[in-house]
Amino acid sequence: ADLSTNIAGVPLPNVFFNASGVWCQHEHELQALLESQSGSLITKSATFEPREGNPSPRYLPIPNGSINSMGLPNEGYEYYLNYARKFDYSHTKPLFISLSGLSLADNVKMVEAFVAADLPCMLEINFSCPNVPGKPQLGYDIEAMDNALATLAPLVKKPFGIKLPPYFDIAHFDQVAGVCQKYDNLAFLTCVNSVGNGLAIDFETETALIKPKDGFGGLGGAMILNTALANVNAFHRRLPGKQVIGVGGVTSGKEAFLHILAGASAVQIGTQLKEEGPALFERLNKELSDIMMAKGYNSIEDFRGKVKTL
Numbered sequence: 001a002d003l004s005t006n007i008a009g010v011p012l013p014n015v016f017f018n019a020s021g022v023w024c025q026h027e028h029e030l031q032a033l034l035e036s037q038s039g040s041l042i043t044k045s046a047t048f049e050p051r052e053g054n055p056s057p058r059y060l061p062i063p064n065g066s067i068n069s070m071g072l073p074n075e076g077y078e079y080y081l082n083y084a085r086k087f088d089y090s091h092t093k094p095l096f097i098s099l100s101g102l103s104l105a106d107n108v109k110m111v112e113a114f115v116a117a118d119l120p121c122m123l124e125i126n127f128s129c130p131n132v133p134g135k136p137q138l139g140y141d142i143e144a145m146d147n148a149l150a151t152l153a154p155l156v157k158k159p160f161g162i163k164l165p166p167y168f169d170i171a172h173f174d175q176v177a178g179v180c181q182k183y184d185n186l187a188f189l190t191c192v193n194s195v196g197n198g199l200a201i202d203f204e205t206e207t208a209l210i211k212p213k214d215g216f217g218g219l220g221g222a223m224i225l226n227t228a229l230a231n232v233n234a235f236h237r238r239l240p241g242k243q244v245i246g247v248g249g250v251t252s253g254k255e256a257f258l259h260i261l262a263g264a265s266a267v268q269i270g271t272q273l274k275e276e277g278p279a280l281f282e283r284l285n286k287e288l289s290d291i292m293m294a295k296g297y298n299s300i301e302d303f304r305g306k307v308k309t310l
């Protein structure tokens, strides 16, 4: 079956790529994604200055998923800007760049640098990092998000996307969609980031599993699939002129199929990629293709967003 798709008109040979933050902080990791069967690749969310991030242990697999409080470790935006400059855009797969400034001013400076470089890469601005102590995430401050978009959208000029946290209230879906609708070049939403500030405790040692933030960290993996599907479908229904990239709980072709059925135009993988490595993408392509053939679908558009209701 044909797993190709496009985001803001940019073709992807297949729907799969990494979730920002996983297998993408350093060039050798990005190279492994480039050589994998992924349909694209996205860099670790960049801040203006390089960051060490939080003390370890800061990521752990747990039953049905993972918990992390990485603390935005990254090489600084210039590292990723240089990578974007050197990237061979004749590749079959496009490059996405994730930006996660610690302030609007930092996001402005990074966006301006990328726009000035005039590169074909796609920007995904992260409004939802849950793990920077003292920095409440933009995604849960609707006014701050609107203000950020009012500043950043005109600067970016070309189509771009934002990475959103999960929402759990219909009124919030309505409010966030209302804000996003105002920005014509906001072309896609990536839903969802980790479910913020969970707590994993070891029964034997009676101790939190990860070191930062008293053990509080973002939850990912299988346990967040149904929250992710709801966010993908909520924004797919509310924003027909925009696209949604689905992420959360994809461990096989089956969950990818469900994300697309919910409305996703592409599918990112975090926890499962962290655990399985880039060979995952060959498996997912085969599993999704087999599912589509079994159901009589030839392309993504044959079933995308067509989830039925009772």
Ligand SMILES: C=Cc1c(C(=O)O)[nH]c(=O)[nH]c1=O
Pocket: 021, 045, 068, 069, 070, 071, 072, 073, 100, 126, 128, 129, 130, 131, 132, 193, 194, 218
């Ligand atoms: C960019 C920081 C993020 C981090 C992090 O670096 O702690 N973890 C997540 O689960 N999501 C994020 O957006």
